Amino acid sequence: MKTLYLLLAVIIAVVTMTRCNMDLATELEYESYAFSGIDSDAGSWKPILISAGSDISVDEPTAQNSPVFLAELEAVKSRISSMSNDQKKNVDHWTNNAVLRWNEVALGLIAKYNLIPGPNVDESYSLPDPANPAGPPVFPFAHPPYASRALAYLSVAQYDGMISAWHYKFQFNRPAPYRVDSEISHAYVSNNLPSYPSEGAVLATVSREILTAMFPLEADYLKELEEHHLESLILSGENVPSDLAAGKKIGEEIAAIALARASNDGMKYSQSPKAVSDSLRKVAFDRFGWQWVNLESPVRPVGLTPLFGKVKMWSVQNVESTRPGMPPAPGSEAFQKDVKILQDYADNVTQERRRIANFWQDGLGTYTPPGHWNDIAGEYILKYKMNSIRTARAFAYMNMAIMDGGISCWDTKYYYYYPRPIQLIKDFETIAGTPNFPAYTSGHSVFSAAAAEVLTYLFPQEGSIFREWAEEAALSRIYGGIHWTFDATVGTTQGRDVAQYTIDVAKTDGADD
Structure with a gap:
């Protein structure tokens, strides 16, 4: 996949005209409508839990007379x-x-x-x-x-x-x-x-x-x-x-x-004790020679959900099968190239880059990146007049992929324990703060790519725009100074790969027959 920063010009040109002027809200304005179909055979579709x-x-209901x-x-x-x-x-x-x-x-x-x-x-x-x-x-x-x-x-x-x-x-x-x-x-x-x-x-x-x-x-x-x-x-x-x-x-x-x-899915253990978090940090440092450091003041002893990567997935049997390869070592040529890119963005913040960073930020007090993509999905469910069971199916598979993507991403974060740009670039400043967990890979990138792939499966005629929005969401974290470019590019690929597991499940449930 081409690196995201090389796609900047194309993405901005397309997305500015299509997405970013849309005002997202948590309540859609719609009335009852005629469904595109009623799917009388949907009772034979394959469920997920049963x-x-x-x-x-x-x-059996009583007779109507x-x-x-x-x-x-x-x-x-x-x-x-x-x-x-x-x-x-x-x-x-x-x-x-x-x-x-x-x-x-x-x-x-x-x-x-x-x-x-x-x-x-x-x-x-x-x-x-x-x-x-x-x-x-x-x-x-x-x-x-x-x-x-x-x-x-x-x-x-x-x-x-x-x-x-x-x-x-x-x-x-x-x-x-x-x-x-x-x-x-x-x-x-x-x-x-x-x-x-x-x-x-x-x-x-x-x-x-x-x-x-x-x-x-x-x-x-x-x-x-x-x-x-x-x-x-x-x-x-x-x-x-x-x-x-x-x-x-x-x-x-x-x-x-x-x-x-x-x-019993393991979520109750995801916010691990300090001793467990410290052991993950030590293993990463012994293996790779680097470690992420929480820069909050006062220092929060444990980052966000170090063991979320151990939570039971929906469509993937082994989270390690979705873990990407190692990021560039600090000080390497590839790393120094990224430092230069991020410093250039930080020194030349444009109105458009700031808008993109803010639009996709989805930080504290918001419905988060997963919620942002649910909001997007709702617009297209209405556009294509899906009935209620098709709507439930769309949200189910998209959110399964988003959650699986998040689990894969967090496994990667705490396996590599990679530092954030603000930790390694002297006097570096971000647009939107710095999250309290390791950098590699980007959660926004993984969540967004996973959602975009499932939506592309559901609405194939809209696939190009979903993928462009996912690319822009990934770019937003680079523009904000929160992530390295490889956090975003690799995270986008990771999200797409994880989503394919869910799409493969969806294709066998009978709804496409």
Whole structure:
């Protein structure tokens, strides 16, 4: 791959016209819409956590001419007739593709909790504790590795739940209330999906369960959102209560399976004790003759998640198989060439380079690089009018690749323990601070390249622009003075390579048949 700094002119010319004028937000403005298709066979697609959609069982629904079902219809009509203006706004908010809305909730929580714990009065540091989430400091610190994992579990659980819902929808083919009773108005564009079980209820419950585990202090808020979403399903004319009950059952069971995996994936050990971190540093120094040094004041004793590289991956069996080769040794010809490049950028900061560095920074108080790419994905999901199961699939595979990319990147960071530019270049200054973990490879580059590759698989006609944005995200870290050029170029290749494992899995799930 050509080095990123040689692609500068081309990337800026293309991206400036296309991406960077787009105002990213954590809530998309969209209404219900006609799906490009309903994928009636999606119940046979291969899930990720379970072996088949039929693994989760639900009861057969009552017949549509039964007294029980007719009573449900009357109750729905009564509730719709007394709907308040606030309830109407709530119905409009959730729409007929609420996968996007729950993804937005996750992005908002990531931004809220993406705050690094500061030092104590005695200049020591305390870690967020899931057993005492109120702290201080509060749990979690939603840094990029944490964000990537939260989004992956949320999206995978949503996708598996949707497959199970689709399996039973087209097995039982119960029509939606508005199709049975003409007096029931339908608030959304109709896509003629069977209503039992409710895919919306699956989403509401599985999303609340996963996000509560990831952000325990938000339990009440998330429960309220779940209730609002469930209410919208009735008041929109989409479902009757028994549709919701079946959907909630699927959501609860899938969430339990997902959280069982999460409890044993190794994340709880990722923020290692100082002794473990020091041993990694010593091994790297003995092997390579260099070491990253944390320049924070007061010095934080351990960098960010030294053992995130040991967390269980989704699509890769052995993280070491994705670890790139050694970076240039400090003092070598290749290294000195990079020093010159970075010094030139630092001495000649242009408005365009500063804008790029800031646009892709995604630092503290934001939804992080993984969240940025979820935001991008949402725009294209809407552009191509994906239905809710296709939406869940897109987020699932993209976030699996992002998380796997992050694990591979962090394995590389703490294997090589490579110093940051600010540590090795005298009097060097950065645009956007310096993260508290080793340089090689660049997390932004890996996260972005992994996301871009999966999005290219999903939306092949848009592939060139996704890859250009990933290149620009990588460049942004060089312009900011945060990374060496080889951190970015190698990281981009690494992200693409890791993503291919996920794409290979996606190609076998039946959705492309």
